[in-house]
Amino acid sequence: MTAKLELKRLAKAFPRGSEPPLEVVRDFTLEIRNLEFLSVIGPSGCGKSTLLRLIDGLILADSGRILMDGRDVTGVVGGEGRGMVFQSFDLFPWRTTRGNVEFGLEVAGAGKAERRERAEHYIRLVGLEGFEDAYPHELSGGMQQRVGFARALAIRPEILLMDEPFGALDVQTRDILQDELLNIWSTEQKTVLFVTHSIEEAIYLADRIVVISPRPARVERIIEVPFDRPRHERIKSLPEFLQLRQEIWSLLKEGVKI
Amino acid sequence: MTPTRKLMLQLSGIAIVLLMWEIAGRIMGENLLAAPSIVAVTYVELLLDGEMLIELLNSLRQMILGFGAACLVGMPLGALMGRSRLIDALVHPWISMIVVTSVAALVPIFMMLFGTGFEFRVAIVFVATIGYVVLTAYHGARGIDPKILDVARSFGTGRIDTYRKVILPALFPYLITGARLGLVHAIRAMVVAEMFVIVGYGGLIFQTGLDLSTAPILGYLVTIMVVSIGANVALQRVGDRVAPWYAARMAR
Ligand SMILES: Nc1ncnc2c1ncn2[C@@H]1O[C@H](COP(=O)(O)OP(=O)(O)O)[C@@H](O)[C@H]1O
Ligand SMILES: [Mg+2]
Numbered sequence: 205m206t207a208k209l210e211l212k213r214l215a216k217a218f219p220r221g222s223e224p225p226l227e228v229v230r231d232f233t234l235e236i237r238n239l240e241f242l243s244v245i246g247p248s249g250c251g252k253s254t255l256l257r258l259i260d261g262l263i264l265a266d267s268g269r270i271l272m273d274g275r276d277v278t279g280v281v282g283g284e285g286r287g288m289v290f291q292s293f294d295l296f297p298w299r300t301t302r303g304n305v306e307f308g309l310e311v312a313g314a315g316k317a318e319r320r321e322r323a324e325h326y327i328r329l330v331g332l333e334g335f336e337d338a339y340p341h342e343l344s345g346g347m348q349q350r351v352g353f354a355r356a357l358a359i360r361p362e363i364l365l366m367d368e369p370f371g372a373l374d375v376q377t378r379d380i381l382q383d384e385l386l387n388i389w390s391t392e393q394k395t396v397l398f399v400t401h402s403i404e405e406a407i408y409l410a411d412r413i414v415v416i417s418p419r420p421a422r423v424e425r426i427i428e429v430p431f432d433r434p435r436h437e438r439i440k441s442l443p444e445f446l447q448l449r450q451e452i453w454s455l456l457k458e459g460v461k462i
Numbered sequence: 463m464t465p466t467r468k469l470m471l472q473l474s475g476i477a478i479v480l481l482m483w484e485i486a487g488r489i490m491g492e493n494l495l496a497a498p499s500i501v502a503v504t505y506v507e508l509l510l511d512g513e514m515l516i517e518l519l520n521s522l523r524q525m526i527l528g529f530g531a532a533c534l535v536g537m538p539l540g541a542l543m544g545r546s547r548l549i550d551a552l553v554h555p556w557i558s559m560i561v562v563t564s565v566a567a568l569v570p571i572f573m574m575l576f577g578t579g580f581e582f583r584v585a586i587v588f589v590a591t592i593g594y595v596v597l598t599a600y601h602g603a604r605g606i607d608p609k610i611l612d613v614a615r616s617f618g619t620g621r622i623d624t625y626r627k628v629i630l631p632a633l634f635p636y637l638i639t640g641a642r643l644g645l646v647h648a649i650r651a652m653v654v655a656e657m658f659v660i661v662g663y664g665g666l667i668f669q670t671g672l673d674l675s676t677a678p679i680l681g682y683l684v685t686i687m688v689v690s691i692g693a694n695v696a697l698q699r700v701g702d703r704v705a706p707w708y709a710a711r712m713a714r
Contacts (some may be wrong), residue, residue, distance in 0.1 A: 257612075262612055281616075284617070287616075287706075288616045296613070297708075298632070298707050308617040310624045341707055
């Protein structure tokens with residue numbers, strides 16, 4: 205398989221006034237395969253969001269390069285084959301479900317008919333038909349994040365960047381949305397970069413898991429997940445699953461110095 | 463508190479003050495403080511006579527021009543100040559000065575600059591209003607959630623679209639608040655300015671102040687209060703209609 209996205213020796217430090225800059229990402233090298241589901245796991249504050257923001261071009265790397273299909277996209281902001289789903293949903297409160305989903309198409313200059321049709325498709329895909337004209341405040345957290353999915357999918361990104369998209373949801377909603385995400389992923393043909401701090405979630409969803417060392421973020425280990433697809437809730441109690449969970453847990457624990 | 467209960471309490475509050483006013487009015491006499499019962503009778507006469515309403519409409523028309531201009535200039539200016547340090551540094555000192563300056567103090571200068579006619583009144587209202595409009599828009603723009611701007615950037619939103627489709631709607635509640643605050647000051651400024659040059663509604667109040675009875679002047683005050691409060695409520699309604707998301711969030 206070919207690399208969809210290549211991160212080459214990315215580094216990012218944030219200046220801190222008189223103190224030395226805070227090194228958040230250092231020497232970060234990773235290949236993301238085409239159409240794979242890759243989970244990135246690390247303790248909170250280790251630089252996962254920063255990494256995604258670098259890839260999305262929202263912040264500039266101090267050094268290193270980001271290649272997509274071999275093209276250099278370092279520092280290229282927004283669009284360009286990448287779609288982002290945010291942890292706190294961050295919907296536009298003044299736009300309805302449809303308006304939010306159409307946003308990316310609108311600013312990309314798509315025509316009205318096309319926008320409408322595509323928004324409808326993705327609203328249906330995430331199971332929100334009937335809520336097209338609802339404002340975010342009228343939706344539950346889970347529904348809001350579905351809008352977040354649809355909004356990111358509507359621009360037909362090749363790579364979906366997801367920053368702890370279920371982090372703000374309750375456990376039941378989270379489980380349901382995990383399965384729905386897998387369904388969507390199997391029909392939509394996307395490369396997914398999924399950041400999480402939940403080990404179980406990382407294993408359940410991913411083809412491969414990248415374990416990140418705490419600040420500065422670096423690739424600690426890459427783990428292949430051996431489970432077949434489609435996956436079901438019951439794999440979570442398989443001995444292999446539990447063993448993998450234990451293994452990742454030890455890796456993470458080693459990295460964390462209290 | 464239920465809405466009916468709240469309304470009852472508010473009405474009781476007004477009734478108590480009216481009662482005290484009535485008693486005070488009876489004791490002090492009509493040429494010091496006309497009692498509400500007398501004001502009510504005079505008020506009907508004023509309404510039937512028509513001069514009060516005609517002058518009021520004339521004055522309001524000019525006030526609206528000054529107020530509208532202040533909104534048109536002040537809202538984008540405040541938004542830009544909130545988003546750009548450069549513009550903020552250039553403009554903020556002037557806005558601060560305008561806000562602390564009393565309208566009455568500006569009247570002599572403005573009379574020299576604009577005379578005492580139409581331009582004078584519009585200019586006074588403009589200056590009295592713009593500071594409030596600018597400052598509310600400014601604070602709104604500064605407080606915009608950076609995460610929502612990240613979303614916009616993540617979709618490759620251009621500069622103009624970011625202003626039109628993200629910053630402006632995010633600011634909308636602040637613009638409405640600024641307009642409401644500005645309107646109160648616009649109406650006040652209108653009356654003050656007119657009292658100096660003895661024209662329009664303010665002029666009417668000034669001249670009536672020389673009368674023996676205080677009933678008509680109190681009537682004029684009631685009218686201007688009703689207009690001010692009414693306009694405020696109307697603006698709020700407009701805001702709630704145009705921005706249902708905001709009204710709903712505030713109600714929580
Ligand atoms: N814009 C920024 N300026 C300064 N420090 C930042 C900035 N963004 C993130 N950080 C710091 O970088 C570290 C990693 O943050 P983040 O990438 O959000 O971690 P994670 O997503 O893994 O929880 C944190 O200590 C955070 O305070
Ligand atoms: Mg994070």
